[in-house]
Amino acid sequence: MQHRIIVLGAGYAGAVAAGRLAKRLRREDVAITLVNAEPDFVERVRMHQLATGQNLRPRPFREMFAGTGVELKLAEVTAVDVDRRTVTVTDADSAEAQELAYDSLVYALGSHWNTHGVPGTAEHAHEIAGRPGALRLRERLARLEAGEPVVVVGGGLTGLEAATEIAEARPDLDVALAARGSLGDWLSPKGRGHLRDVCAGLGITVHENTAVTRVDADHVTTADGTSVPAAVTVWTTGFAVHPIARATTLEVSDTGQIVVDATMRSVSHPDVYAVGDAAMAMGPGDKPLRMSCASGTPAAWHAADTLAARLTGGKLPNASLRYFNQCISLGRKEGLIQYVTADDRAVRAALTGRLAALYKELVCKGAAWGVANPTLGMPTRRRPVVGSGTRAQEPSAVDAEA
The missing domain is CATH 3.50.50.60 (FAD/NAD(P)-binding domain)
Known part of the structure; x- marks a missing residue:
């Protein structure tokens, strides 16, 4: 039987994690389901452009994940039971509630605006x-x-x-x-x-x-x-995470984010991984990673790689999540690239003007390309899941890191 992986949310972090898992693992060993309420990918870093009348290129998930083995389920997540390993969703077409069972869960429901x-x-x-x-x-x-x-x-x-x-x-x-x-x-x-x-x-x-x-x-x-x-x-005074995690028995922070270890795995439920804004992950200097695409995408890479390694008995990757710059668009003609330390503190160097605007545009296009081409640009060798002849189970934390 296949190991069932459910990814909740298809923002930058969730979509990247689903695609990377599909690249790392064999289809005969795993069943990957990506649950999202909308049929198209939303370039969140461009919402200010959309608001001012600019048209963004549509990016349908069914096209993006065609042929990858990732099953797209258009539905709204209404509950997660991490003790029973189930997710309750409401189907986008029929509005009927359905319960999905998982063996491994990647929680990437993200955030929304915070009125404070x-x-x-x-x-x-x-x-x-x-x-x-x-x-x-x-x-x-x-x-x-x-x-x-x-x-x-x-x-x-x-x-x-x-x-x-x-x-x-x-x-x-x-x-x-x-x-x-x-x-x-x-x-x-x-x-x-x-x-x-x-x-x-x-x-x-x-x-x-x-x-x-x-x-x-x-x-x-x-x-x-x-x-x-x-x-x-x-x-625009910040973001608040989706409230579902707080309603579970997962260990969460004061902000409602899921507390994870260095491999993006829940500290209370080892079969749950959290990425993006939904995760309380510590970065350099023992500082929480900020809610951003700059944090969510590399965290999704790392979570997918560590989950795949645990399922296949491979060596856990030793990735360092750090910052390099803050990219700010200031309209279409101006930009600001503020270079920062690993823990996100500004240094003297900064790129400004038209060149910075072009740099930011390349960053946005690169992020969207990475989501739209989830299984490209990575090694093609896939290892079999350990114990895939029955129901593959994730090794314990002790076994995985021994």
Whole structure:
């Protein structure tokens, strides 16, 4: 009988993990099922582009995984029982509930926008953490008349990309950015300087050291009581993980992320792996990896490789998850590549301008290519699963690492 592997979620991390497992393992030994609610891959790093009216290339999963042996199941995950090793899903077509059994689970359900409980945010703000939100914002921006105010709340990477993209695409709008700290305070002096120049050139009003405490239909209110006009508010203050993991007996962090070891395996349930935003994984300097494509993709490679090694009796890979740079698009013509230490701290060096924009575009295209071609560019030798004549079982932690 085949070893049943279920991958939940087909964002960057989940899709990459499914494809890499298909490349590493023999079809006669394993059955890989990829569960996702949408039929197409979502380039999450381009949602600010989608929101401003740009059209993205469709990437259907059925085409991407055709011939790989990965079975795509379009369904919404509603529950996970890690003690019974089952997943409950609601089929996208019939809306019927179904229970799927697994031997190994790769949890990659990702994250969504985080309102932080700020009053009025859920009712009045827009988000770009996914395609539905980006499309709603796209429709709303298209209806705005010249001179109307747009406020982007959040001075992180997503906020910077959203504010600059909107300001470049709609120079007739009054675009503002509200940042809790100073603008780009984590960047190098060169990076901060370039960021300020770009914002000034695009006419973006920057409210620094400003916490937004309420969102209304036509304005936001800051901690000091200031009212900032906003026909549209875009909320980009971070991400919150899918709540399903917290409802299980998995060990999770305060943020609801699944706590994993250095091989991306759950510390409480060795048949569960977590990748992407759903995982609380420690990186260099004993710092948690941040929620990002830059963390999720290499973590997915590592999880797939370690799971495959355990199933086949191979040697566990010794991968080091680290950072090299932060890539920020500042519209279509400007960019910022901030080089960082292994634990994600900015160094002096930074690439700016048009060349940085091209660099970021290549990174985005490379990430999408890796998902769209899940079994290309890797060794073709596949080892048989240990004990595949019956139901292959994963070795214990002691056996696997002996």
